[in-house]
Amino acid sequence: MFRLLGALTIVSATLLPGAATADAVADFYRGKQIRVIVRTTPATDYDQYSRLIARFMGKHIPGSPSMIVVNMPGGGGITAANYMAQVAPQDGTVIGIVSQGLAADQALGMSPQLKANLREFNWIANVIFSNQLLVVWHTSPTQTLEDAKRRVTTIGTTGAGSASVQYPAFYNNVLGTKFKIVFGYPGGAHIDLAMERGEVEGRGTNPYSSYMGSRPTWIPQKLIVPLVQAGIEKEPALPDVPLIRDLPAKAEDKPLLEFMARASTVGRPLATTPGVPAERVAALRAAFSATVKDPEFIAAAAQEHMEIRPQSGATIQEIITGLLDAPQDVRERMKVALQPKDEHVVDEPRR
Numbered sequence: 001m002f003r004l005l006g007a008l009t010i011v012s013a014t015l016l017p018g019a020a021t022a023d024a025v026a027d028f029y030r031g032k033q034i035r036v037i038v039r040t041t042p043a044t045d046y047d048q049y050s051r052l053i054a055r056f057m058g059k060h061i062p063g064s065p066s067m068i069v070v071n072m073p074g075g076g077g078i079t080a081a082n083y084m085a086q087v088a089p090q091d092g093t094v095i096g097i098v099s100q101g102l103a104a105d106q107a108l109g110m111s112p113q114l115k116a117n118l119r120e121f122n123w124i125a126n127v128i129f130s131n132q133l134l135v136v137w138h139t140s141p142t143q144t145l146e147d148a149k150r151r152v153t154t155i156g157t158t159g160a161g162s163a164s165v166q167y168p169a170f171y172n173n174v175l176g177t178k179f180k181i182v183f184g185y186p187g188g189a190h191i192d193l194a195m196e197r198g199e200v201e202g203r204g205t206n207p208y209s210s211y212m213g214s215r216p217t218w219i220p221q222k223l224i225v226p227l228v229q230a231g232i233e234k235e236p237a238l239p240d241v242p243l244i245r246d247l248p249a250k251a252e253d254k255p256l257l258e259f260m261a262r263a264s265t266v267g268r269p270l271a272t273t274p275g276v277p278a279e280r281v282a283a284l285r286a287a288f289s290a291t292v293k294d295p296e297f298i299a300a301a302a303q304e305h306m307e308i309r310p311q312s313g314a315t316i317q318e319i320i321t322g323l324l325d326a327p328q329d330v331r332e333r334m335k336v337a338l339q340p341k342d343e344h345v346v347d348e349p350r351r
Contacts, residue, residue: 022062025283028092029063037088037096038071039080041187045210046097047071048306049127049268053288056297060287065093073186076162077102078114085116090275092284097127097268100207101163103320104263108335118320120274122281125288126311126319129267130209131231133241134167135224136202137195145227145242148177154346155179156191156200164191164204167230169340170260174253179204182346189214195224202227207267208235213306230264255330256337263323267309269316285313 036054040046047069054067072080077099088094098121105111106118134155136142142153148171157164168179182200185191191203192215208229211219218224219237229235230244245261272284291297292310301308311319326334 022283025279026062028280029061029065029283032063032065032093034058034061034065034067034092035088035094036067036069037080037084037094038069039073039077039096039099041071041073041189043189043214044187045207045214045306046099046268048213048304050097052297052301052304052306053127053270053291055300056294057287057291060290060294062283074159075111075113076159076165078111078116078159081114081116081118084271084273085120088273090273092272092276092280095124095270095272095284097270099162100132100266100268101166101263103266103269103323104163104166104259104334104338107324107326108331108338110335110338117274119324121271122274122276122284123313123317123320124270124272124281124284125313126266126316127268127270128207128209128307128309129231129265129311130207130307130309131229131235131238131243132163132167132205132264133208133211133226133230133238134171134202134205134228135211135226137198138223138225139198140201140225142201142227143225145171145175145177145247148179148227149175150178152178152180153202154182154200155202155204156182156185156194157204158185158187158191159183162204164188164206165340166338167205167260169344170256170337171228172341172344173337173339174249174256175247179344180346181340181344205230208238209307209309213304216305230260232261232265255327256334259323259326259330259334262319265319266316266323267311269320281313288313 036050038047038050051069054069058065058067081098081102142148155168168181171177172179194200226241229241234243245257292308
């Protein structure tokens with residue numbers, strides 16, 4: 001009898017702290033509302049993924065808080081990141097998919113307006129990692145990367161700090177392409193429309209998965225032509241599109257290609273703000289993990305042609321920290337390589 005009571009005491013002592021933590025998280029979130037910050041205008045993949053997550057994730061968070069989406073475009077995602085770092089409550093009631101390009105941006109110190117420190121963010125998961133594509137509309141005279149080295153090709157982008165600017169600038173500076181970078185489009189959907197209208201010939205970058213989600217016919221029907229894909233390995237559906245790390249380059253430039261390849265795996269990283277208690281971060285990570293296994297979520301994603309290829313919060317945190325801790329000489333050279341030259345830039349989108 002005494003042995004049984006002793007065993008029960010040990011079990012209770014083991015379980016109670018975890019139960020107390022779970023109860024504390026549930027008590028905190030019960031009756032609250034989580035805001036999901038979207039760094040773009042509506043009708044982009046950032047917006048689509050955010051709205052999909054907001055529909056299903058709340059029921060998997062202890063306390064079942066409601067979730068609403070708030071669009072906060074500006075500065076290629078810098079406005080949203082700064083808000084999360086400096087203005088939003090630091091308590092786990094604000095989450096958002098951070099702009100893919102900002103990890104490289106911070107590592108290289110390229111945008112003084114970026115005040116957020118991504119090291120301090122609490123990473124929940126990577127919603128999807130997918131190769132970044134620079135594409136042109138099918139009517140463009142530029143149909144290969146070699147063509148882009150011979151002729152000026154107009155490329156639509158959003159703003160400084162965004163991946164849409166960094167990739168064509170990098171290709172110009174390291175590979176010798178002649179992309180004319182057109183700043184000022186509010187979001188990816190606007191650039192897509194500009195390609196269709198002939199205002200620009202291509203788009204600076206967008207993940208393969210995003211095109212397959214928002215424009216699922218464009219690649220299969222060859223309405224857009226991918227010139228290059230940035231990632232660690234090729235997308236299975238794009239075996240003939242050159243991979244950035246395989247491109248011919250000077251030996252001293254190979255580490256730069258590798259940096260860009262790894263930066264592309266950042267994908268669509270979901271985070272909450274700095275300062276959130278560890279037990280709430282753990283609960284959010286667990287809730288996301290449960291969400292992507294939810295049959296209703298899976299069915300909704302399939303219906304909207306949205307691919308989900310998640311990575312854990314620990315993995316995406318390691319990737320982002322690795323970029324921030326890249327060797328100093330590589331970061332210094334990358335800083336130059338990602339900076340668009342004046343002769344390659346148009347400040348306003350054409351009408």
